[in-house]
Amino acid sequence: MTADIAICNMALTALGHETIAAPHERTKAAGLCRLHYHGARRELLEAHHWAFATGAADLALVHGVAETATARALGYAFAFMRPADCLKARRLTDDAPFEPAGRLILCNVDKARLIYTRDLTESAVFPAAFTRALSFLLASLLAVPLMQSQKLERSMLEKYLSLVEAARETDADQGAPAGEPSVAWIEARR
Incomplete structure (x- = not known):
């Protein structure tokens, strides 16, 4: 079973x-x-x-026009791809402000590491x-x-x-x- x-x-x-x-x-x-x-x-x-569901990942910067436009429209300079197993974004390791936007994580730092809850x-x-x-x-x-x-x-x-x-x-x-x-x-x- x-x-x-x-x-x-x-x-x-x-x-x-x-x-x-x-x-x-x-x-x-x-x-x-x-x-x-x-x-x-x-x-x-x-x-x-x-604790058992916590994950961390270096985020991949997204360079697409639509993603960049979304970031700028919401007041952020960069758009990153959210990890595939990310259920809930918790914070960036450098405590930079961020905003989840669908499959994106928006922030104002050019390198981001996300702490998140994994979809176990x-x-x-x-x-x-x-x-x-x-x-x-x-x-x-x-x-x-x-x-x-x-x-x-x-x-x-x-x-x-x-x-x-x-x-x-x-x-x-x-x-x-x-x-x-x-x-x-x-x-x-x-």
Whole structure:
């Protein structure tokens, strides 16, 4: 059983529903898990600067006319390509101001290194506290369409909010930065 299915089954059992064996099953539960799982995963990854999902990359300068025009129109001198796995841009290592613009990162420095949250899809690498919080977020999304219960939805959402706070504390206890990571911390991970 994959870790994604395990997380879906954690959500389903929290709701008091039968589990699924595979995401491609032709059941309502499997279909709803397929519909909501990746959105919930991305939502939770964006909610905090998780140590396990932090990435850093030197950005590639973009010289295209449209990209340069976009940068100038928004008051920036340079446009860089956002890393393909970048879910949320956090900061530039030199703390220069920047602005995400679609697949671009706009700033006023000619060389930029971005600290960002990676769009991790391999759920086997998620810490246990993150996985548990994700399962309750998913359960809150499944409660109404699967169980026809707004009360259950609220209950699952409350549990999620409690668990995500605990997951953040656990993440901080493991050396994750309270705010933004230092460059040395990021470099040590490479």
